[in-house]
Amino acid sequence: MNRKNLxxxxxxPVVLLAGCELDNYDPPxxxxxxxxxxxxxxxxxxxxxxxxxxxxxxxxxxTPIAIQVxxxxxxxxxxxxxxxxxxxxxxNGPWNHIPDTIMVAVNGATTVDIPVTPYFSIxxxxxxxxxxxxxxxxxxxxxxxxxxxEAVVLLVGKRALLDHMYRITExxxxxxxxxxxxxxxxxxxxxxxxxxxxxxxxxxxxVKTVGHPEYIYSPVWQVVR
Numbered sequence: 001m002n003r004k005n006l007x008x009x010x011x012x013p014v015v016l017l018a019g020c021e022l023d024n025y026d027p028p029x030x031x032x033x034x035x036x037x038x039x040x041x042x043x044x045x046x047x048x049x050x051x052x053x054x055x056x057x058x059x060x061x062x063t064p065i066a067i068q069v070x071x072x073x074x075x076x077x078x079x080x081x082x083x084x085x086x087x088x089x090x091x092n093g094p095w096n097h098i099p100d101t102i103m104v105a106v107n108g109a110t111t112v113d114i115p116v117t118p119y120f121s122i123x124x125x126x127x128x129x130x131x132x133x134x135x136x137x138x139x140x141x142x143x144x145x146x147x148x149x150e151a152v153v154l155l156v157g158k159r160a161l162l163d164h165m166y167r168i169t170e171x172x173x174x175x176x177x178x179x180x181x182x183x184x185x186x187x188x189x190x191x192x193x194x195x196x197x198x199x200x201x202x203x204x205x206x207v208k209t210v211g212h213p214e215y216i217y218s219p220v221w222q223v224v225r
Contacts, residue, residue, distance in 0.1 A: 038095075046163040047161060052089065053086070054067060054084050082105075086104050140207050149178060200222070202221065
């Protein structure tokens with residue numbers, strides 16, 4: 001047997017043993033659950049927005065852990081027990097940036113709500129269908145005095161995952177037609193060519209602030225024709 005083959009025979013068990021040792025590490029098993037909230041109410045957003053990050057204290061690799069926030073404002077992540085710093089990423093969400101770090105101690109299942117102050121918020125969203133016309137109404141509140149309203153929109157799509165990027169139609173009411181002291185009412189014909197043939201439809205109201213690309217939304221409603 002030549003030296004090269006002898007070396008391979010000697011090194012193979014060592015590599016195999018090292019691989020087994022790596023495989024013996026337990027995966028993270030403690031769920032961290034939470035919501036984006038304003039006045040204890042969940043904030044609805046576009047799913048996939050990068051608005052939260054976690055950093056684990058005393059860990060050699062200080063790479064941030066991305067938190068995936070769902071469109072209803074909830075999030076969950078499997079973590080190792082330990083102390084973490086939760087950071088709100090500035091500028092990505094349509095709300096006032098709070099640079100404070102939230103300390104989170106994870107020990108088994110852990111829940112934490114993250115307060116934000118959206119520029120505008122939606123409450124009391126209601127939907128109805130009559131004679132093929134979808135009507136949506138809500139109250140819009142300005143929470144940050146210096147921010148200006150751009151528009152309120154009614155979105156209709158064929159999936160429950162619904163936002164200004166994933167929708168079929170958009171009925172738009174610009175700020176000049178909106179009185180914040182009164183309910184905002186929007187309508188959409190369901191007999192429109194793009195909607196008439198769809199067996200399932202979903203609706204959602206959104207509010208957009210001047211100067212920011214993202215919206216705050218109402219919960220999604222399944223259209224009942």
